[in-house]
Each structure stands twice: as C-alpha cells, then as structure tokens.
Amino acid sequence: MVLCAVRRQLLSSSSTCGAWARFLQRQGRMFVYSSIHGFNQEEIQEKLQAFPGGSIDLLTQESGLAVLTINYPSRMNAFSGSMMVDLEERVSQLEGWTDGKGLIVQGASGTFCSGSDLNAVRAISNPQDGMKMCMFMQNTLTRLLRLPLISVALVEGRALGGGAELSTACDFRLMASGSVIQFVHKHMGLVPGWGGAARLVRIVGSQNALKLLGGAVKVDPELALQIGLADDILQEEGTGTPLQRAENWLSIYTKGPAPVIQAVKKVVLSGRELLLSEALRTEKDVFGTVWGGPANLQALASKSKHR
Numbered sequence: 001m002v003l004c005a006v007r008r009q010l011l012s013s014s015s016t017c018g019a020w021a022r023f024l025q026r027q028g029r030m031f032v033y034s035s036i037h038g039f040n041q042e043e044i045q046e047k048l049q050a051f052p053g054g055s056i057d058l059l060t061q062e063s064g065l066a067v068l069t070i071n072y073p074s075r076m077n078a079f080s081g082s083m084m085v086d087l088e089e090r091v092s093q094l095e096g097w098t099d100g101k102g103l104i105v106q107g108a109s110g111t112f113c114s115g116s117d118l119n120a121v122r123a124i125s126n127p128q129d130g131m132k133m134c135m136f137m138q139n140t141l142t143r144l145l146r147l148p149l150i151s152v153a154l155v156e157g158r159a160l161g162g163g164a165e166l167s168t169a170c171d172f173r174l175m176a177s178g179s180v181i182q183f184v185h186k187h188m189g190l191v192p193g194w195g196g197a198a199r200l201v202r203i204v205g206s207q208n209a210l211k212l213l214g215g216a217v218k219v220d221p222e223l224a225l226q227i228g229l230a231d232d233i234l235q236e237e238g239t240g241t242p243l244q245r246a247e248n249w250l251s252i253y254t255k256g257p258a259p260v261i262q263a264v265k266k267v268v269l270s271g272r273e274l275l276l277s278e279a280l281r282t283e284k285d286v287f288g289t290v291w292g293g294p295a296n297l298q299a300l301a302s303k304s305k306h307r
C-alpha cells in the first residue's frame with residue numbers, strides 16, 4: 001500500500017518530481033525488491049512488529065533540515081523489529097517532504113546504533129525470516145540514500161553491525177572524536193545484509209572494504225577520514241552540541257532554495273547509480289527543472305559575481 005502511494009506521489013507531482021520519477025523508472029524499479037522477488041512487505045512488517053521496543057523519531061524543521069533519531073538507549077540504540085517498521089514509515093514521510101533540503105541521522109543519548117536487536121535476531125534466525133528482514137531493510141536503506149535530501153550520519157559512540165551499515169546509507173558521515181564504526185558481522189558469523197557491503201565498496205573502494213569487513217576493524221575517526229569513510233571529525237572542543245555542530249556543518253551544502261538543493265542531490269545520485277548515458281539523460285531532465293526557475297532568474301537579474 002505504502003509503496004503504491006509513494007509511486008503515485010512520485011509519478012503525479014511537480015516537474016521536479018516528474019524527472020525524479022523518470023530517474024527511478026529508468027532504473028527499472030523504485031525499490032530493490034518487490035512482489036516479483038517474492039517480497040511481501042505487509043507480511044514482514046507484521047512479523048517485525050512482534051519485536052517491539054524503542055522508536056525512530058523524525059523532526060522536520062522549517063529550515064529544511066530534518067533530524068532522524070535512532071532511539072533505544074537501553075539497548076545502545078539497537079534496531080528492534082518495530083523500529084525497522086518505524087524507519088520505513090519515516091523514510092516514506094521524508095519522500096513526501098517537498099520543502100526538505102538536508103537530513104541528519106543520529107542515535108539517542110550519545111551513541112549511534114549497535115545494529116539489530118540481538119533478541120529479535122535470535123527469534124527470527126531461520127533462513128526464511130532472515131531473507132525477508134534483509135530485503136525489507138535493503139529496500140528501506142536504499143530509499144533513505146535515494147532521498148532528494150543531502151544526508152549526514154552523525155556518529156557518536158558506536159556504530160556496530162547494522163549501525164555501521166546504516167551510516168553508509170547517508171551521503172556523508174561525521175564522526176565525533178572517540179567514536180567507532182565497526183562492521184562486526186564476521187564476529188557474528190555474518191556478512192552485511194542491509195546493503196552495507198555494496199555501499200561500503202562504493203565509498204572506500206573494494207580493497208579497503210575487504211579489510212574493514214574481513215578484519216572487522218574498529219574504525220576510529222582518523223582512520224575513517226584517511227580512507228574516505230568519514231567526511232569530517234567533530235572535535236570535542238567545538239561550541240554547541242554535536243547535533244548543532246552537525247547542522248552547522250551540513251548547512252554549507254543545504255544553503256539555498258529547496259528545488260536547487262534537491263536537484264544537486266539528484267544529479268549526483270544519478271551519476272552514482274546509473275550508466276553514463278542514463279545519468280546524462282537524467283541530468284538533462286533535472287537541469288530542465290531548475291533552468292529558468294525562480295532561483296536561476298533571480299541570480300541572472302542580480303548579475304551575481306563569484307569572486
């Protein structure tokens with residue numbers, strides 16, 4: 001139901017969304033998995049809801065910045081089943097947020113996320129349920145990364161397992177000093193299944209990805225910056241809360257009108273995901289949505305210089 005609503009919304013709204021819908025259609029799919037892959041969203045949602053606890057909180061602000069908080073501090077912000085369902089709902093909300101420009105993903109109480117809730121994992125450790133949960137989370141995190149918002153994971157404390165995977169579903173990662181990103185999957189007899197390996201290879205390259213996954217390496221901010229996993233380090237001595245400093249950091253990229261910022265994200269995303277000829281066609285479509293638009297006309301009228 002939700003998938004259909006989002007598809008309708010994308011296909012029927014303004015010209016910007018029209019270009020975006022064409023981009024998604026060109027990929028042949030909105031989501032990675034659908035009924036043709038034997039995926040039944042309602043069925044897995046019902047199963048996941050049987051493992052409640054915590055929440056995923058979304059705050060959208062007039063500034064065009066939203067904050068998504070992974071909130072289950074008593075379990076180091078592990079993902080319960082109901083939180084996986086919550087996350088999908090929050091991503092749907094963000095897909096419909098026409099005024100949005102940026103998104104910060106953070107964990108509550110000074111730590112990012114310790115992966116999936118091991119209590120829920122134990123209860124669904126059979127192969128069938130594992131595959132369903134994997135497809136559900138891949139769909140959700142792919143949609144998170146494809147949002148027409150510039151996103152940053154604010155990593156404080158630990159990002160472990162699925163938490164490390166979640167951090168790769170943002171455009172940028174900002175690490176607080178003392179924080180750690182660790183793909184602990186090997187120690188759990190696993191590999192990433194929420195799309196984290198595929199994204200990690202694209203972020204740090206296959207050699208570094210192999211080292212991080214094969215060695216379950218504890219990646220501190222300095223190492224992360226060196227290999228390109230982190231985009232910056234939030235030093236302890238900065239002013240304001242880590243969230244305020246992350247908002248400040250992101251504002252360099254989200255300053256300006258929403259249609260322009262969204263267009264920036266869209267052309268980069270199509271370049272990242274599509275073959276060159278398709279990416280070029282998408283770029284043309286997105287360019288068409290801003291050419292002669294209010295921001296473009298205003299800049300032309302003001303004869304702006306870029307000295």
Ligand SMILES: CCC(=O)SCCNC(=O)CCNC(=O)[C@H](O)C(C)(C)COP(=O)(O)OP(=O)(O)OC[C@H]1O[C@@H](n2cnc3c(N)ncnc32)[C@H](O)[C@@H]1OP(=O)(O)O
Binds near residue numbers: 115163194
């Ligand atoms: C997609 C694949 C995956 O994500 S598999 C899951 C990968 N994650 C893990 O294995 C994390 C396991 N947990 C840990 O290593 C530690 O709890 C970490 C996160 C390092 C925190 O250590 P420490 O600061 O000493 O706190 P603690 O162990 O006392 O934890 C506090 C309470 O939180 C809980 N917790 C933590 N992580 C999870 C989790 N993933 N699932 C369920 N519960 C978790 C701990 O059990 C502990 O609870 P309690 O106070 O003993 O009731």
